[in-house]
Amino acid sequence: MQNNDEIKPWKILSSKMALDVKWFPVRQDTVELPSGKVIDDYYLYESPEIAVVVPVTTDGKFVICQQYRHAVGQIMYQFPSGTVPKGETPLRSAERELLEETGYIAPHFEPLIKVAAYATKLTGWQNIFLAEGATQKQVPPYDPEEATRIVLVTPQGLEAMIDRGEFQVPDSLAAALLVLRRMKQ
Amino acid sequence: MQNNDEIKPWKILSSKMALDVKWFPVRQDTVELPSGKVIDDYYLYESPEIAVVVPVTTDGKFVICQQYRHAVGQIMYQFPSGTVPKGETPLRSAERELLEETGYIAPHFEPLIKVAAYATKLTGWQNIFLAEGATQKQVPPYDPEEATRIVLVTPQGLEAMIDRGEFQVPDSLAAALLVLRRMKQ
Numbered sequence: 001m002q003n004n005d006e007i008k009p010w011k012i013l014s015s016k017m018a019l020d021v022k023w024f025p026v027r028q029d030t031v032e033l034p035s036g037k038v039i040d041d042y043y044l045y046e047s048p049e050i051a052v053v054v055p056v057t058t059d060g061k062f063v064i065c066q067q068y069r070h071a072v073g074q075i076m077y078q079f080p081s082g083t084v085p086k087g088e089t090p091l092r093s094a095e096r097e098l099l100e101e102t103g104y105i106a107p108h109f110e111p112l113i114k115v116a117a118y119a120t121k122l123t124g125w126q127n128i129f130l131a132e133g134a135t136q137k138q139v140p141p142y143d144p145e146e147a148t149r150i151v152l153v154t155p156q157g158l159e160a161m162i163d164r165g166e167f168q169v170p171d172s173l174a175a176a177l178l179v180l181r182r183m184k185q
Numbered sequence: 186m187q188n189n190d191e192i193k194p195w196k197i198l199s200s201k202m203a204l205d206v207k208w209f210p211v212r213q214d215t216v217e218l219p220s221g222k223v224i225d226d227y228y229l230y231e232s233p234e235i236a237v238v239v240p241v242t243t244d245g246k247f248v249i250c251q252q253y254r255h256a257v258g259q260i261m262y263q264f265p266s267g268t269v270p271k272g273e274t275p276l277r278s279a280e281r282e283l284l285e286e287t288g289y290i291a292p293h294f295e296p297l298i299k300v301a302a303y304a305t306k307l308t309g310w311q312n313i314f315l316a317e318g319a320t321q322k323q324v325p326p327y328d329p330e331e332a333t334r335i336v337l338v339t340p341q342g343l344e345a346m347i348d349r350g351e352f353q354v355p356d357s358l359a360a361a362l363l364v365l366r367r368m369k370q
Contacts, residue, residue: 024228035329043209069304119254144220177362
């Protein structure tokens with residue numbers, strides 16, 4: 001008992017910038033749906049590509065960042081992450097962000113999965129890497145715009161944080177569960 | 186070896202609407218950081234609260250939706266989800282979205298976790314529920330703006346989709362991994 005909808009992409013008839021600012025460019029598309037219906041006010045945030053790293057230290061601990069997140073007004077836990085600038089590969093961004101945000105380096109970065117942060121309204125993808133064998137190279141410099149507290153937790157500790165509902169950034173949560181699942185296999 | 190940053194919230198000095206449209210309201214905040222630095226152009230999307238449902242049928246299959254997602258221009262898999270309108274509880278929205286999008290109902294909805302879709306730039310939270318014992322009540326009506334193909338998969342099938350990198354909506358991916366983990370415990 002199914003409706004057997006065939007899923008087709010929409011057609012973009014025209015686009016313009018609705019908010020033409022560097023840190024939050026919003027595009028307004030006029031789109032034609034497969035049904036023929038035209039919508040002239042589909043807004044989306046042309047968000048950057050993101051690199052996310054799950055760092056696991058040589059003694060098997062996860063390196064987690066605690067940071068203030070302004071849109072929700074809360075201090076949250078998540079893995080190191082940042083924007084992939086034009087001309088840089090997601091892998092290079094992952095290496096750079098790990099060092100800049102936490103002071104850690106790792107000998108090997110493995111692509112885990114790629115997710116779309118908010119696929120209806122944000123254009124950017126999140127490229128998630130696993131970095132095993134991480135070691136601390138330096139104390140991370142203090143960044144007033146992104147003050148970060150580093151927390152090291154065991155796999156059991158991370159499972160407990162997840163079960164208490166404290167790990168609330170979805171791409172980091174998904175990445176944590178993927179790595180924890182693999183550790184048990 | 187830590188920087189021991191103390192993480193403090195920012196202070197909002199003033200706010201105004203930068204894009205005052207119904208489907209994508211963008212707010213511009215002037216914020217004061219703990220360092221004293223003032224930023225006068227912090228933009229954020231006042232995104233809606235969302236309800237997400239992981240439906241598991243009486244014979245143990247996951248009910249998944251395949252839909253076109255315009256911001257990334259791709260057809261993607263995810264669990265049923267939708268906006269929580271003002272005056273409705275996330276639980277009620279979850280029940281309603283499950284029926285509207287898939288035609289399924291379930292006797293019991295259990296809160297799994299709450300995540301912040303994109304905590305730096307989007308205000309909205311995603312409330313994720315597990316709905317076990319789901320059964321199909323009706324063929325879902327065709328919605329030209331959100332055409333949906335329903336797919337039923339076993340836990341093994343869902344694990345395989347995840348391993349192939351086909352389950353790319355982060356809140357749905359995290360929810361799937363949480364439920365699969367629990368099924369093994």
